Amino acid sequence: MSEVLVLVDHVDGAIRKPTAELLTVARRLGEPSAVxxxxxxxxxxxxxxxxxxxxxxxxxxxxxxxxxxLVAPKAEVLQQLAVKVSPAAILxxxxxxxxxxxxxxxxxxxxxxxxxAVDVQExxxxxxxxxxxxxxxxxxxxxxxxxxxxxxxxxxxxxxxGAGAVEEFRATISESAKSARIxxxxxxxxxxxxxxxxxxxVVAGGRGTGGDFTPVEKLADALxxxxxxxxxxxxxxxxxxxxxxxxxxxxVSPRLYIxxxxxxxxxxxxxxxxxxxxxxxxxxxxxxxxxxxxxxVVGDLRVVFPKVVELLAGTAGGISASVxxxxxxx
Amino acid sequence: xxxxxxxxxxxxxxxNNTVDRESVDGLLSELDEYAVEQALRIKETSGNPEDVRVTxxxxxxxxxxxxxxxxxxxxxxxxxxxxxxxxxxxxxxxxSLVLAKAVEKIGSPQLVMCGMxxxxxxxxxxxxxxxxxxxxxxxxxxxxxxxxxDQVRIRRDGDVATEDIGATMPLVLSVTDQSGGVRxxxxxxxxxxxKKPLETYSLSDLGLxxxxxxxxxxxxxxxxxxxRPPRTAGxxxxxxxxxxxxxxxxFLASNKHIRGAVEHV
Numbered sequence: 001m002s003e004v005l006v007l008v009d010h011v012d013g014a015i016r017k018p019t020a021e022l023l024t025v026a027r028r029l030g031e032p033s034a035v036x037x038x039x040x041x042x043x044x045x046x047x048x049x050x051x052x053x054x055x056x057x058x059x060x061x062x063x064x065x066x067x068x069x070l071v072a073p074k075a076e077v078l079q080q081l082a083v084k085v086s087p088a089a090i091l092x093x094x095x096x097x098x099x100x101x102x103x104x105x106x107x108x109x110x111x112x113x114x115x116x117a118v119d120v121q122e123x124x125x126x127x128x129x130x131x132x133x134x135x136x137x138x139x140x141x142x143x144x145x146x147x148x149x150x151x152x153x154x155x156x157x158x159x160x161x162g163a164g165a166v167e168e169f170r171a172t173i174s175e176s177a178k179s180a181r182i183x184x185x186x187x188x189x190x191x192x193x194x195x196x197x198x199x200x201x202v203v204a205g206g207r208g209t210g211g212d213f214t215p216v217e218k219l220a221d222a223l224x225x226x227x228x229x230x231x232x233x234x235x236x237x238x239x240x241x242x243x244x245x246x247x248x249x250x251x252v253s254p255r256l257y258i259x260x261x262x263x264x265x266x267x268x269x270x271x272x273x274x275x276x277x278x279x280x281x282x283x284x285x286x287x288x289x290x291x292x293x294x295x296x297v298v299g300d301l302r303v304v305f306p307k308v309v310e311l312l313a314g315t316a317g318g319i320s321a322s323v324x325x326x327x328x329x330x
Numbered sequence: 331x332x333x334x335x336x337x338x339x340x341x342x343x344x345x346n347n348t349v350d351r352e353s354v355d356g357l358l359s360e361l362d363e364y365a366v367e368q369a370l371r372i373k374e375t376s377g378n379p380e381d382v383r384v385t386x387x388x389x390x391x392x393x394x395x396x397x398x399x400x401x402x403x404x405x406x407x408x409x410x411x412x413x414x415x416x417x418x419x420x421x422x423x424x425x426s427l428v429l430a431k432a433v434e435k436i437g438s439p440q441l442v443m444c445g446m447x448x449x450x451x452x453x454x455x456x457x458x459x460x461x462x463x464x465x466x467x468x469x470x471x472x473x474x475x476x477x478x479x480d481q482v483r484i485r486r487d488g489d490v491a492t493e494d495i496g497a498t499m500p501l502v503l504s505v506t507d508q509s510g511g512v513r514x515x516x517x518x519x520x521x522x523x524x525k526k527p528l529e530t531y532s533l534s535d536l537g538l539x540x541x542x543x544x545x546x547x548x549x550x551x552x553x554x555x556x557x558r559p560p561r562t563a564g565x566x567x568x569x570x571x572x573x574x575x576x577x578x579x580x581f582l583a584s585n586k587h588i589r590g591a592v593e594h595v
Contacts, residue, residue, distance in 0.1 A: 011490055070495065071458065072468065095489045096454065096471060103455030104462040106423055112549030113423065115453045125553065131341045131450075138554040179467035180501070183483065184494040197489070201587065223587070231507075241473065241508050242487050248361065248446060248507045256587050258578075266337050270452065277585060278564075279578060290566065295581045299569025307575030312588065 002088035003057065004030040005081060007074070007101065008050060009093045011187075013042030015049045017198045018093040020157035022150055023053035025120045027160065030088040033057040035081060035169075037074055039064070051164030053157055059169040071097055072177035075104035080171045082109055082145055089124050094149035094251075095197065102149045111144025118154045118253065118274055133273030133292075151274070152197045153253045188242055191227070196243065199226035201256045202275070204245055206230035206268075208261015208282060208301055211238045215305035216260055222309045228252065228272075230262045246271035260301030264289025281305070331362040331386060331401060333394035334450040341450070347552035348419040348545055349450060358388075358397035361445035363404070363512045364505045369443045370405045371510070372477055383407045385436055389417060389428045395528075402523035403515035409528040410436060416533055419545025422451065426459035428543055431536035433464060441482070444504040446471055457504035467497035473508035 004026040009016045019034075026032035034050035036043055040062045047058050059081060066073035078101065082090060090105065092098040094116050106113035119127035124146050128137045141147070196202065203225045205216035213227070220227045228245040229238070245252055247267040257275035262268060264280070264287055272278070273292060280293035281301045290296040297304055335341045335354040344350040366386065373382040386401030388394050389412040398409035412432050420428065433442055442464065447454035461468035472484035482503065483496040515523070533540060541547055567577040582588045 070468075072461075075462070097489050099453065099455050100458035100468075100470060103422070103426075103453075103458040106455075106549070107426065107459050107462040112421075113455065114550055115455060129558075130452075134341070134558055135343065136556045136558055137347075137552050138556075139550055139552045141550045143549045176465055176467075180469055180495055180497040182493055183496045185488075185491045186493075187491045223582075240487075242492075247449065247452065256582075256585070277587075279581060281569075281574065281578070285566075285568075290564075293566075294564040295577065296564055296566040297569055297574035297578060298566065299574040304569055304574045304578065307572075308578050311575055311579045312582075 002030040003033045003085050005078065005085070005087045005090045006032055006034050006050075006055070007078065007090070007092040007098065008034050008036045008046060009095070009098065010036070010038060010046055013038060013044070013046045015046050016093070016195070017157065018095075018150070018152040019050065020053045021152065021155050022091045022093065023050060023055055024155055024158045025150060026089070026091055027054050028120065028122055029124050031056045032162065033059060033085070033087070035059045035061065035078065037061040037063050037077055047164055047166060051162045052159055053162070054160035055162040055164050058164055058166045060166055061169050061171060066173055066178065068182045069178045070180055070182060071100045072104060072180070073173045074101050075108060076173055076177050077169075077171040078105050079108040081169055087145060089146040089148060091120075092147075092149050094151045099149050102147050106147050109144055109147070111147050112141030113147045113149075114139055114141060115149040116251070117148050117150045120148055120150060124148060129274050133269060151251065151253055153200070153255075193220060194224070194226045196226045196228055196245070196250050196252060199252070200254050201225035201258070202228050202245070202252050202254045202272075203258045203260065204228035204230065204262060204272070205233055205239075205260045205301065206262030207232040207236070209233060209238065210302070211236065212302070213239055215302055218309050219258065219260075219305045222312045225258075230268050231265075259289055259293075260305060262289055263287040264292065331366070331388045331397050331445070332359040332448045332450075333357070333388055333390040333397040334359045334448055337449050342557075343552075343555045346419070346545060347555055356391075356393055356396065358400040359445060359449045361447060361449055361507060362397075363400075363445070364507055364509050365443040365445045366401045366404050366406060367512045368472075368475055368505050368509050369441070370513070372441070372475070376477070385410055385439070387429070387432055387436065388412070389425060389432065391418065398528065399523060400515075402526045402528070403520045404513055405515075405519065407526065409526060410531065411528065412531045412536065414533040414540075416540035416544045419548065420543045421548040421550055422453050422455050422459060423549045424543040424547060426456050426463055428533070428536065428538065429456070429460055430463035431538055432531060433460070435531065435536055438500065440480070440499040442466070442500070442502045444502065446504050446506045457502055461502040464502065467501040468504075469495050469497055469501060470504040472503060472505045475503070475505070475509065
């Protein structure tokens with residue numbers, strides 16, 4: 001069976017949830033090989049984690065030479081590995097970085113590229129959701145090695161014991177790949193909430209918050225959810241761009257999306273319309289978000305959200321066992 | 331820059347599974363306006379604005395000339411429109427090839443500026459592909475840009491961190507909608523734009539063959555498109571009587587978003 005290369009998305013060796021999803025998808029296409037680019041002294045945990053999700057092999061690539069240089073060197077690593085092992089496919093997370101690596105890799109390898117896949121089946125045949133969710137597109141790569149960037153939360157990670165045979169891989173990095181350098185990096189401040197792109201539940205606020213995100217945050221915490229925001233809220237300076245959901249922010253596809261005071265402009269819908277279930281609370285009964293909502297509440301989030309939190313607190317058993325962020329279901 | 335179908339219109343696919351560009355009005359991709367704006371600001375704040383030339387480049391259908399005109403009205407100095415029937419249906423890989431050849435033909439720009447992604451395909455990969463093809467450093471997704479002599483430093487919200495990245499020109503730079511508001515062309519600017527040089531290139535002008543690009547040469551293929559069935563209209567509850575929160579909790583419980591019995595719902 002051919003290898004399927006999976007680029008491990010991690011922070012200091014802690015693998016991010018989308019990597020487990022990619023490995024699960026990779027098993028449908030061949031034998032998953034995880035590619036860990038990072039500090040070798042951070043690799044032990046990552047190796048154990050990817051093995052748990054079925055990695056038959058783990059390529060360890062020491063990044064000491066390329067740590068400060070973003071995507072270009074990572075594309076070179078994958079290119080050289082791909083030439084060596086002729087994989088059946090290469091999977092990366094459809095994040096900003098993942099997509100750029102995939103783009104450069106596609107040009108290098110002369111291979112087709114599909115981004116923002118929400119499903120990948122044998123073939124590989126991918127599914128994408130386009131035009132603000134009005135169309136579902138099935139596609140396949142017709143030239144070279146299929147390179148596929150898969151959206152987080154597209155599939156539930158399934159555990160499977162992999163052999164996890166570790167093999168060190170050394171790539172030769174060109175000088176030109178090291179031409180853009182990271183000068184400073186400030187990790188996103190930990191909020192204690194799950195990562196927006198990975199969260200199973202997202203509670204987002206827009207113009208209707210009036211600038212006060214407290215009700216949004218409290219509901220998020222009651223549900224173990226991540227906080228998000230619309231562009232209107234970000235442009236008003238109420239919350240940092242890091243929380244923005246939509247075309248120019250994060251795209252999310254959680255199991256449940258709760259939109260408070262968000263009208264549902266097309267740019268916002270582009271970032272959340274693949275959510276499995278959508279609840280909208282908005283004072284404007286004509287807001288387009290209601291067209292997407294499985295449940296629409298015409299009302300003020302500043303009234304409704306706190307009451308929901310209260311009701312949830314009343315069901316203490318329910319809350320303490322509220323669905324966590326790391327247990328994707330269904 | 332990309333000429334795209336208006337995102338607020340009903341966009342659909344043509345029978346060959348490419349984007350139907352005929353039935354929907356097109357315009358300059360909103361996200362590319364930010365790149366034009368930042369290019370103009372870099373020009374205006376440089377020590378010698380007269381010596382800095384902003385060229386607006388668009389690969390697209392004949393009507394794509396409108397996107398180039400818009401950039402000229404905003405203040406770009408020269409317009410270049412690459413249009414050729416064979417380009418229709420090109421994927422991102424082929425588009426980046428045509429763009430790279432056009433950039434080379436235009437000259438050796440110090441900065442190749444792009445929007446962060448198009449508003450139709452929205453892959454967000456063309457700037458990186460262009461950097462790869464031109465063998466230039468890439469500084470992408472900039473929200474803040476500083477230019478000092480031949481050094482460019484940007485700030486961006488990465489996937490897990492806020493980063494400052496720097497490189498030496500020439501380079502490829504992509505900007506987000508956080509980079510700064512976009513100017514509206516004044517009447518005077520609109521009139522002035524009519525006199526600005528505007529060039530049109532065909533594929534052969536770029537030394538490319540028709541079979542290297544376009545729908546038939548695409549590196550990936552759409553095998554099927556399905557219009558999403560309208561989402562079954564969900565329940566709408568009016569909170570006037572205060573029942574909204576209860577309905578929401580009921581929804582959470584019945585869909586197992588919260589565990590355990592929620593007995594009083």
